[in-house]
Amino acid sequence: MSNNYGAPKAELNELGRIQDRISFLYLEHARVNRQDSAVTVTDQRGTVFVPSAMVNVLLLGPGIDITHRAMELIGDSGMAVVWVGEHGVRQYAHGRPLDHSSKFLEQQAKLVSNRRSRIMVARKMYQMRFPNEDVSKMTMQQLRGKEGSRVRNVYQEQSQKTGVMWERREYRVDDFESSTPINKALTAAHQALYGLSCSVIVALGAAPGLGFIHTGHDLSFVYDFADLYKAEYSIPIAFEATAKHGNNDIADWTRRMMRDAFANGKLLARMVRDLKNLLSIDENLRAESMHLWDDKQGLQKFGVQYHEYEDGDDER
Template sequence: MTNKFGAKKPELPELTRIKDRITFLYFEHAKLNRQDSALLVTDSRGTVFVPAAIVSVLMLGPGVDVTHRAIELIGDAGMGVVWVGERGVRQYAHGRSLNHSSRLLEAQAKLVSNKRTRVAVARKMYQMRFPNEDVSGLSMQELRGKEGSRVRGIYREQAKATGVLWTRREYNPDDFEAGTPINKALTEAHQALYGLSYSVIVAMGASPGLGFVHTGHDLAFVYDFADLYKAEFSIPVAFEMAAKYGNDKDIATKTRLAMRDVFTDGKLLVRMVKDLKDLLNVDDEINNIDVINLWDDKLGLQKFGVQYHELDQDEEI
């Protein structure tokens, strides 16, 4: 039942699992409001209703006006938000994690805080790029060099297959329009992949800043995670768009739409959820129920919501 304040906040079991959601939606020059449990999106063409629980990430472009009520719904539904600025500059934001368990975050923090386990996870990520080779004995320096060679080879192969002129990757975050068509397409494709990666990481309750290969940035793990999929998704799409549309002024928009299609067709959300849990060694279903305990160095986990006294007596609070 609804009231003048909108629908009640949905319970966790009612929210669509992250792997089953729509990958992302992009809006620009629009106003976002809330009606019940849906986003009310209005622009010059009219109004549409978007059920909040089915969307993974919103890409909000120039001219978007968002109400407080809309942001509240976005946070409750665990949607990621990517604020897309002009000339390809992005700022990232997100609502509360869809998964209220801290198990994934604790596992990530433990793995990244130990040199041996951090290297092991990094090797696991590189192993995903080289499935037919054993990289378990390679150092981080050797792995970086091997990966650099692989990516350069992918660029050359895509250029040859599509006929797109390729020299090198150039990206000026302060001047998107100065780039060549292929570099514009690559920027747009990678940013869409970063947005989806970011959304999955935070929705699952992990930290976007605790990277294993990248470090020192609040999106370090986003870059780690997205790099696993560039060769299959963003790079081929970018070359295809550059070959098809060349100097078309809308190449960024066309690339973004193409990325949305390949995300869906390739069932990338399902893969990302599985891969994230595999990387962090959380192989069972994560409990989404709101459970909170108190930590004790000698007694282990203790009951929350209890007023403890100096003696053994305690009472509910």
């Protein structure tokens, strides 16, 4: 039975694992509220209940009215929230890490703050795209050129495969309708992929803004990460959607096709493994408890009272 306060906050072991969750849910023109541990979505057709711990990312389109209590539940359950424009061309916010741990964030900050380790991670990302080649000696300029050539080839291959004419990638964030159908489809497909990528990043506790290749944007790492999967997912699906539907509700059709491609959870599980590999996260490392940092004695216990000595040192 529901009450004014809702159900108690879920414990960590009660929340669904990232790879077991539904990839994303797109909503528009509806009111989003909370009842117990479920997000409620109400429009002119009625109300549906969405278990908060079973969705990775919630895409909120135009006409959404969401309550503070719903956002509280979403944040507690680790669901990423992406506020999107009319055709899904922007994203703004996200929830808290699922395990409330800082191990991913600390490792990411450590790697991105050192020039040598940053290049190492960037090369890892490029190596994933060129598994049969050694990129360990290439400069960032060489890697960018190599990646640019690969993506151009992917566009041309998909154009030939689907019969969709391809010239170049172009779009305006403030004028979605001015783009060609294939560019609209690519924008919608990439946006869905960014949403899922952002969900995995923040759910594991990494920072969307600390990129290794992209930099200077609050979603730099999301763009880094999503680029690993565009050639397999968003680009082929955008061309397929355009071939099937032309300019007829192309953004909606593309989102649905991306959702269907994510449905089996294989990409989600792969993203989790890839993120751990990129950041060199020890699978057995658990850092869910808070500590106090000490420059001489290492991590110290949190939640105990310390006493001051005359020389300024502390004791438990």
